[in-house]
Amino acid sequence: MAAAQRRSTTSKRQGVRKEGVELPGTVPYLDWRWDDLIFLLLAGVMLGSALLVVLGRDIIRSALWLILSFAALAGIYGLLGSAFLAISQVLTYVGAIAVLILFAVMITQSKRGTAKLVFNRQWWVGALAAIVLVLLMALSIMLTEWDVTSEVQVAEAREVALTIYQDYMFAFLALGVLLLAGVVGGLYLAKRDDDMPETNSPMRARRDGEEGA
Amino acid sequence: MSHSLEAYLILAVLLFGIGTFGFLAKRNAIAMLMSIELMLNSVNLAIIAFGAFTPELAAQASSIALFVIAVAAGEATVGLALVIAIYRNRRTPLVDEYASMKE
Amino acid sequence: MDLIFNAEAAGSGAGHAEEALQLVPASSEQQLMLLAVLFLPLIGFLLTGLVGRRLGERPWIISISAVLISAALATILAFSALTSADPVRYGFTLYTWIPVGDLQVDFGFLFDNLTAVMLIVVTWIGSLVHIYSIGYMEHDESKWRFFAYLNLFMFSMLLLVMADSYLVIFAAWELVGLSSYLLIGFWYKRRAPALASKKAFLVNRVADHGFLVGIMGVFLITGTMNVLQSFELMPWSETEWWIVDIVILLLFVGAAGKSAQFPFHVWLPDAMEGPTPVSALIHAATMVNAGVYFIARTSPIFALAPETMLLVASIGIFTAILAASIALTQKDIKKVLAYSTLSQLGYMFAALGVGAWVAAIFHLMAHGFTKGLLFLGSGSVIHAVHEEQDMDKMGALRKKVPITHWTFLIAALSLSGIPPLAGFFSKDAILGESFIFGWTPVFAIGLVVAGMTGFYMFRLMGKTFYGKSHVDPEVEPKIHESPRSMTVPLILLAIPTAFLGLVIGLPLGDAVIFGWLDPIFAPAEEIMAIHGHEYVIFGIDGALILVSVAVASIGIAVGIWFFGFFGLRARLDDVRALTARNRLTRGLYTATYNKWWFDDLNDRVFYRFGGAVANGVMWFDVKVIDGIVNGVGSVTQRIGDDVRHIQTGRVQNYALGIAVGLIVIATLFILLAR
Secondary structure (H helix, E strand, C coil), X not given: CCCCCCCCCCCHHHCEEXXXXXXXXXXXXXXXXXXXXXXXXXXXXXXXXXXXXXHCXXXXXXXXXXXXXXXXXXXXXXXXXXXXXXXXXXXXXXXXXXXXXXXXXHHCCCXXXXXXXXXXXXXXXXXXXXXXXXXXXXXXXXXCCCCCCCXXXXXXXXXXXXXXXXXXXXXXXXXXXXXXXXHHHHHHHHCCCCCCCXXXXXXXXXXXXXXXX | CCCCHHHHHHHHHHHHHHHHHHHHHECEHHHHXXXXXXXXXXXXXXXXXXXXXXXXXXXXXXXHHXXXXXXXXXXXXXXXXXXXXXXXXXXXXXXXXXXXXXX | CCCCCCHHHHHCCCCCHHHCCCXXXXXXXXXXXXXXXXXXXXXXHHHHHHHHHHHCCCCHHHHHHHHHHHHHHHHHHHHHHHCCCCCCEEEEEEEEEEEECCEEEEEEEEEEHHHHHHHHHHHHHHHXXXXXXXXXXXXXXCHHHHHHHHHHHHHHHHHHHHECXXXXXHHHHHHHHHHHHHHHCCCCCXXXXXHHHHHHHHHHHHHHHHHHHHHHHHHHHHCCCEHHHHHHHHHHCCCCHHHHHHHHHHHHHHXXXXXXXXXXXXXXXXXXXXCHHHHHHHHHHCCCHHHHHHHHHCHHHHCCCHHHHHHHHHHHHHHHHHHHHHHCCCCEHHHHHHHHHHHHHHHHHHHHHHCCHHHHHHHHHHHHHHXXXXXHHHHHHHHHCCCCCEHXXXXXXXXXXXXXXXXXXXXXXXXXXXXXXXXXXXXXXXXXXXXXXXXXXXXXXXXXXHHHHHHHXXXXXXXXXXXXXXXXXXXXXXXXXXXXXXXXXXXXXXXHHHHHHHHHCCCCCCCHHHHHHHHHHHHHHHHHCCCCCCCCCCCHHHHHHXXXXXXXXXXXXXXXXXXXXXXXXXXXXXXXXXXXCCHHHHHHHHHHHCHHHHHHHHHHHHHHHHHHHHHHHHHHHHHHHHHXXXXXXXXXXXXHHHHHHHCCCCHHHHHHHHHHHHHHHHHHHHHHHC
């Protein structure tokens, strides 16, 4: 989490005095802006780990690379001026979803170990489709004239809060209901049927042992 | 570069492409779900990028992205619960094996 | 043979005011009587059909009463019309049958002298045949059906001669054909009658197509289905003359089919499979005359087409000689009479074609009675020799069936044209008029046919009644005269056969019948520019009489020489020697015996070749058309079969589908939004 939100408007060239750290105006050697360097680093990490998620053999490794990707993305959010969202990203994705994924991976481990094939038979078609899609979208992005400012806006948390609780109130409540439904559904789907033998679970084994013996 | 909208959008597009490839090519159902998460994230990135470079939309973009994150969480829950339920029946998380509805 | 198309005279209708026949509405008594005459036989048919079976031995009570009452009423109407000073024509409309837009068809009645003449022929001969059938069908178990059909036939024929609208005439035409079918195939359980009735119906049907198209043509040209109205409108229509000719030709085709003219003559001999009363009624006296009646009725229209009239005359006289030649060598007694009927019908058509309208109708009457008598007589003979129809197995019946013999002799003389019998007057009228109007070939051929007629009739007489008996020895002792129900009609028919000519054919040159019918044919004669001529008994007309009687006598003499007469013996060996003498005679004998192979020709062309064509078409229908229809189904099925492989059941394939769809939509969006 290296992105620092600077409220100062002083020119970067003149440097800023923070406690004990003085950063030069631009990156030495390359003469880039600091923002650009951080952006490149974070982008690289994010894309690289995403690629490794997809290309990895071992699914647990994939899950871990996914976590790294989420984290890098949070950093980029910070770069884009949304500190609130960066933190939300970390909390939700890394803290909840990634953990959930890891749990699911552990439960569905196949006894045979990892499968030999990572990709299915149509992987090259998928690659082709992905590339075409990327090219298409990139092309349309580059060819559009965006009517935007050239400076990053900072989204204040207060603004965000007001937007949610005033303009998007209904959506917020609906979201609550949706999450409730998700919880209930997930619980029900993942519930164990007692007549099906489960995978390794010490509690289960002990119970079975008690009954069986 | 970090102050150009296109850069962030291209980044989002690349991430989306990676997610698409993973979704179409992986055998493990959970890997497919991870790819979906990647795609959702890329969309979020695009939304935030738009919000950052459009003054009026900054707060709204953030709130929308927040909603997306919440929904993604819910979807991941249900999706993984489904995978677990199927795993109980088929003993495998590989979608290749889930072909009993073929014609 | 100049026929001048006299449009002016045609257009002015029957221009001479004193000869013009106006249509007057019928009085209520006349209406009632017309309705009774027509519908009593229909009621008889329905009642006999419904309850006839329960009447047991006498199912004929209902039908005979219906026919007799109808005949009585018809006679009253006819005589009151024919004996009135001025020619009458009245009619009325019963109801409007088809009121659809431009098409207005009324079910109406038309009564004039021509109708009167036809009614006399139809009802008298019809009644006598009904009475005759009491005795003839005595031993048949389904005679109730027979009498019912006879009544149906009477109704149809009466409708035909009394209708005033083409479409009603056509309906009656088909009804008569239906009755004929039912009656020919009366003994349907046997194969031959069933086939014969089908043949009659089919041949008639083919000709009726022409008839129907002709009627449609008349409607298109004149815009009306009413017969009298079409007479007025037809000459003024603006259609091309050749179209009018073709329409009239088609009408002739229909008439030729019903009256068995060449090439539709093939059904009449086969129709002899029906019971003899049927042959007498339908195929000698009434139904086959329908064609003649129709052309006579529509004479103003036929007169508009000289080319068609030429064709009518040609086909008529050709049929006459063709049929007469076949009759020379036939062995079955009814077949000889059938071919004789064809020949005489040919005479009538020839008369119509040359413009001798009244002569044709006169011959229709005379021939009706004569041939009716001949057929009923033959039925009596067949009955006597226990259903044997081959003349080779008859002979010397003169003394055993005297009444039959004498009435038969009178009829044979009449048919051959010997004065003072009826046949002489009518045949002479035809031959005389055809000569005087300039149709010399028709006259010449007609003379030859007259000679042949004499010959074959007395060949028949000789083989049946005279000479040695060749009857089956077992049957011989049982030969007896027919019961009174059969002989009385014979006697009753012999009266007009003998005296009809004397009653209505005299005085020569201004005969009664001409007085009756001239007003009706006046419009046609105007168009054809035919004018009456002075009858010179001691000049040309007398000479014609002498010639025709001489030729007929020669024919009779030859017949008697070879086949015997009363005491004269037959010279059958000479006959055999003559026919076998050289290739020509042998060939002629074989040809005439085999009916000039027309039936085989029809079989080859229509049945075999036509059948092959039909099979080919069926192949096309089954393979191509059904193939297309089934093919659509099977293609759909196969497409479905292939498309179902899309459902692999694998999530990743479906995901790929989503991705590809996304790409496509995105592309479209980009392209279109630009």
